Amino acid sequence: MKPFFEARQLSYAYPRGSLAVRCVSFQVPPASMTAVIGANGSGKSTLVRMLAGLLRPASGEVVLDGTALHAWEPRARARHIAYMPQVTATAFPFRVADIVLSGRAPYLPRFGFDSRHDRERAMEALESTGAAHLADRILSALSGGERQMVILARALAQEPRLLLLDEPSTSLDLKHRADLMRTLARLREQRGLSVIMITHDLQLTGSLFDRILALRSGEIAALGPPDEVLRSDLLADIYGEPNVRAQRMGNQTLVWIDA
Amino acid sequence: MNRAISDTPRMRLVKTAAILTPVLLAAVAVGLTVGRQHIDFGNLLSDPFARTLFFRLRLPRVLMGMLIGSSLSLTGCALQALFRNPLADPYTLGVSGGGALGASIAIALGWSARVAGIPLIFLASFAGATAAVFLVKTIAQTGAIVLPGALLLSGVVVNLVAAAAVVAIQYVADPTSALRILRWIVGSLDVVGLEPIRLMFFLLAPAWLALLALSRQLHLLAIDEDTAATLGVNVRRCETAVHLLCSFIVGVTVATGGAIGFVGLVVPHAVRLMFGEDLRIVLPGSLLLGAAFLVLADALARTALPSSELPVGAVTGLLGGPVFLWLLRRRQQYSMM
Numbered sequence: 001m002k003p004f005f006e007a008r009q010l011s012y013a014y015p016r017g018s019l020a021v022r023c024v025s026f027q028v029p030p031a032s033m034t035a036v037i038g039a040n041g042s043g044k045s046t047l048v049r050m051l052a053g054l055l056r057p058a059s060g061e062v063v064l065d066g067t068a069l070h071a072w073e074p075r076a077r078a079r080h081i082a083y084m085p086q087v088t089a090t091a092f093p094f095r096v097a098d099i100v101l102s103g104r105a106p107y108l109p110r111f112g113f114d115s116r117h118d119r120e121r122a123m124e125a126l127e128s129t130g131a132a133h134l135a136d137r138i139l140s141a142l143s144g145g146e147r148q149m150v151i152l153a154r155a156l157a158q159e160p161r162l163l164l165l166d167e168p169s170t171s172l173d174l175k176h177r178a179d180l181m182r183t184l185a186r187l188r189e190q191r192g193l194s195v196i197m198i199t200h201d202l203q204l205t206g207s208l209f210d211r212i213l214a215l216r217s218g219e220i221a222a223l224g225p226p227d228e229v230l231r232s233d234l235l236a237d238i239y240g241e242p243n244v245r246a247q248r249m250g251n252q253t254l255v256w257i258d259a
Numbered sequence: 260m261n262r263a264i265s266d267t268p269r270m271r272l273v274k275t276a277a278i279l280t281p282v283l284l285a286a287v288a289v290g291l292t293v294g295r296q297h298i299d300f301g302n303l304l305s306d307p308f309a310r311t312l313f314f315r316l317r318l319p320r321v322l323m324g325m326l327i328g329s330s331l332s333l334t335g336c337a338l339q340a341l342f343r344n345p346l347a348d349p350y351t352l353g354v355s356g357g358g359a360l361g362a363s364i365a366i367a368l369g370w371s372a373r374v375a376g377i378p379l380i381f382l383a384s385f386a387g388a389t390a391a392v393f394l395v396k397t398i399a400q401t402g403a404i405v406l407p408g409a410l411l412l413s414g415v416v417v418n419l420v421a422a423a424a425v426v427a428i429q430y431v432a433d434p435t436s437a438l439r440i441l442r443w444i445v446g447s448l449d450v451v452g453l454e455p456i457r458l459m460f461f462l463l464a465p466a467w468l469a470l471l472a473l474s475r476q477l478h479l480l481a482i483d484e485d486t487a488a489t490l491g492v493n494v495r496r497c498e499t500a501v502h503l504l505c506s507f508i509v510g511v512t513v514a515t516g517g518a519i520g521f522v523g524l525v526v527p528h529a530v531r532l533m534f535g536e537d538l539r540i541v542l543p544g545s546l547l548l549g550a551a552f553l554v555l556a557d558a559l560a561r562t563a564l565p566s567s568e569l570p571v572g573a574v575t576g577l578l579g580g581p582v583f584l585w586l587l588r589r590r591q592q593y594s595m596m
Contacts, residue, residue, distance in 0.1 A: 052489055075491030083489040090482055091343040094536045101268075102479055105490045111472065113269040113539070158490070 003027035005162055009060035012046050020046040022218045031192040035205040038215035039239050044198045045166055052083035052164050078106035082160035086167050088151050090139055096150050097135045100126050103157030125156040130179050144171030165197040181208050202255040214238050226253055268537050275534045279547035286551035290321040293558045319450045324557045325550035326459050328522055330512045332549025334505040335523020336542050337470055340481035341501050345586055346411055348523030349509045353391045353417030358513035360421040361387020363440045367432040385510030391417050392502050447570050448516055448557050462511050470504045471542055473497060478538035519572045521579020526552050
């Protein structure tokens with residue numbers, strides 16, 4: 001399918017730092033799932049923050065439907081792209097329901113309140129992540145995993161075409177991790193949602209993602225289907241760990257460290 | 260549908276107005292009726308003394324309390340959201356101190372002129388408040404992050420330095436100016452006649468409306484800056500607008516009533532406890548409750564002592580200080596304080 005989202009020659013440097021991302025280009029078709037992998041400090045979060053419009057590239061551009069991302073009106077852009085950060089820590093005791101409803105902000109009239117339709121969409125998003133029972137709870141009182149599911153629900157309430165996730169599975173237990181992946185797979189089927197997700201869970205990437213984008217020192221080290229990227233030699237190079245091993249078994253890839 | 264989602268913000272806003280409007284009316288009634296001088300309301304129109312007392316002193320003072328209370332509460336609420344810090348308010352962030360310093364300089368230099376109908380003292384106070392908020396933010400900012408602890412510490416330091424500068428100016432100024440500056444140190448609602456009230460209202464009301472119009476953006480910013488940005492808020496533009504509006508509102512109130520502390524801390528938290536965290540409700544709720552709170556605090560200041568009046572800033576300080584400490588103790592409920 002024709003790509004609707006594109007990174008063109010993206011580079012970024014933090015103040016007084018060297019380039020964190022260098023000349024990264026790739027395209028995102030509808031209903032696609034892309035995993036972003038790489039060692040700590042390889043530029044994964046910086047790249048995804050540029051894709052979300054949170055960082056302005058030093059050079060290159062992010063293009064959505066043929067228009068540069070920075071030229072989009074922010075609320076219009078928010079109806080297409082949702083972002084789930086690694087951690088959301090709130091300074092105030094917000095209720096889960098209020099957090100999820102905030103995902104409807106891009107759809108509200110400038111001075112209006114949430115409509116019945118908005119509340120229904122928010123509730124659906126909360127149900128789809130299995131967190132409906134938490135609606136009345138205070139976000140900061142939840143466990144890390146529960147909090148992640150609520151923030152995912154907030155992102156889904158935006159009804160985006162592209163969902164950017166920065167290591168969402170870090171604080172999730174096995175069950176919540178499976179729930180997350182099932183939810184993403186279902187939304188891809190039902191709504192044509194595209195997903196770009198940073199992860200360190202290489203087992204996860206082998207079976208659920210169409211392709212993997214591997215970064216090394218801010219540059220693309222590999223971009224392709226899991227069976228092409230999840231190779232012992234390539235992973236050893238990306239992570240700087242010579243003992244990493246990968247083996248394809250059916251549609252899964254087993255990755256381990258050979259001590 | 261789940262109760263939490265079906266309990267709509269619009270319903271909560273109506274409920275907030277329905278509860279807080281009678282509270283404000285009751286506070287106004289108390290403010291108009293209590294005082295060291297008894298007013299015979301039965302003969303208000305026929306008794307010139309009662310009329311003068313009521314229309315020249317008591318009513319303007321209550322209206323001044325409403326304007327300043329609303330202004331400080333609204334700005335306190337907005338600054339807490341902007342900096343994602345429950346302990347922020349114009350006083351703790353040094354904004355009031357900066358405004359008081361600007362106003363003191365204007366008084367000491369005898370600036371009594373007006374620019375486009377706005378007294379120079381208001382503009383000097385606005386400039387002081389603006390400088391304070393940018394200074395405090397710059398000190399507390401590391402990269403894109405404003406450190407909550409550093410924000411409060413730099414606010415305290417800016418307040419202390421401003422207070423020291425005000426005292427120094429007071430010492431070198433002529434006795435008349437020194438006496439006028441003295442009232443800035445603790446704050447007072449003394450006002451004669453309705454003309455200053457009218458001027459303040461026409462300056463403050465548009466700024467209040469502009470701040471209220473930003474309530475949705477502030478609600479999203481209070482959750483998280485990245486969240487706000489990815490939900491369509493132009494964060495930098497919103498931050499600049501809130502800084503300038505808060506500095507202007509605080510500048511005008513400080514130039515008139517002095518640095519009255521903790522109103523912007525106590526009132527928004529009381530509204531939050533009653534009606535939840537949605538800024539679209541907390542901001543207008545703070546406007547109503549702030550007016551009621553300062554009118555009642557002033558009524559207490561006027562009647563607490565048998566032979567003299569307390570400055571209203573002393574009453575709000577005595578009430579607000581313990582609330583500040585209580586919030587500090589509750590910080591484990593918040594993850595980023």
